[in-house]
Amino acid sequence: MSQRGNTIAAVLAEPLQGAGGVYPPVPGYLEGLRKLCDKHGAFLIFDEVITGFARLGTWFGANFYKVNPDLLCFAKAVTSGYQPLGGVFVGSAVREPLEADADFILRHGYTYSGHAAACAAAITNLEIIEREGLRDRAVHIGKRIGEALTALARDGVIDHARGDGAVWAAGLHSTQSNIKIRDRMLELGAITRAINADTNTFCPPLVITDSQLDKLLDAFAAAASGK
Known part of the structure; x- marks a missing residue:
């Protein structure tokens, strides 16, 4: 400019x-x-x-x-x-x-x-x-997703986590395939969006329950770990 x-x-x-x-x-x-x-x-x-x-x-x-x-x-x-x-x-x-x-x-x-x-x-x-207090719910959802992805990054399962509010992404290692992770998650009954070549994203509905959120995050952890 x-x-x-x-x-x-x-x-x-x-x-x-x-x-x-x-x-x-x-x-x-x-x-x-x-x-x-x-x-x-x-x-x-x-x-x-x-x-x-x-x-x-x-x-x-x-x-x-x-x-x-x-x-x-x-x-x-x-x-x-x-x-x-x-x-x-x-x-x-x-x-x-x-x-x-x-x-x-x-x-x-x-x-x-x-x-x-x-x-x-x-x-x-x-x-x-x-x-229904969905603004507060978004904060809760984001905290749960952020903590889970950060823990996976700390354990070396993924490269890093990034996001704000209830919009998060998992940055993958170069050896991982976001498409394979997406497809495996579908088999496990959960959905992620594969973006670019190295990212799986999470932007769930704000009415998602904690048990559904746990299922989503467990499915991602399993898929990202090759299980």
């Missing part, structure tokens, strides 16, 4: 990289993006399709990492996938210029904007997240 900052309109980032391999931000990274965007007049946009709606134990990754974007995109978890719905939160830096002229109309629209069934599903889903 020091070379082309005046030509960059916005920076788009996931607070925690999800499908790319589950990489939490290194300390200061998101804060650095915020400062660079402020310095060069660019908007900071967070893609919170994965991190939004309690996944990290807070409503959004922006809350978890304490960095405020100018726009925040969300989808999926707003309805828990029961209806297709996505949206964008718009911060003051974007909103205020649009509202400054009372006669200005931002003409935009989509065929399915404000779909009643999808919005009803979202409202009900948000009520369930609150009523």
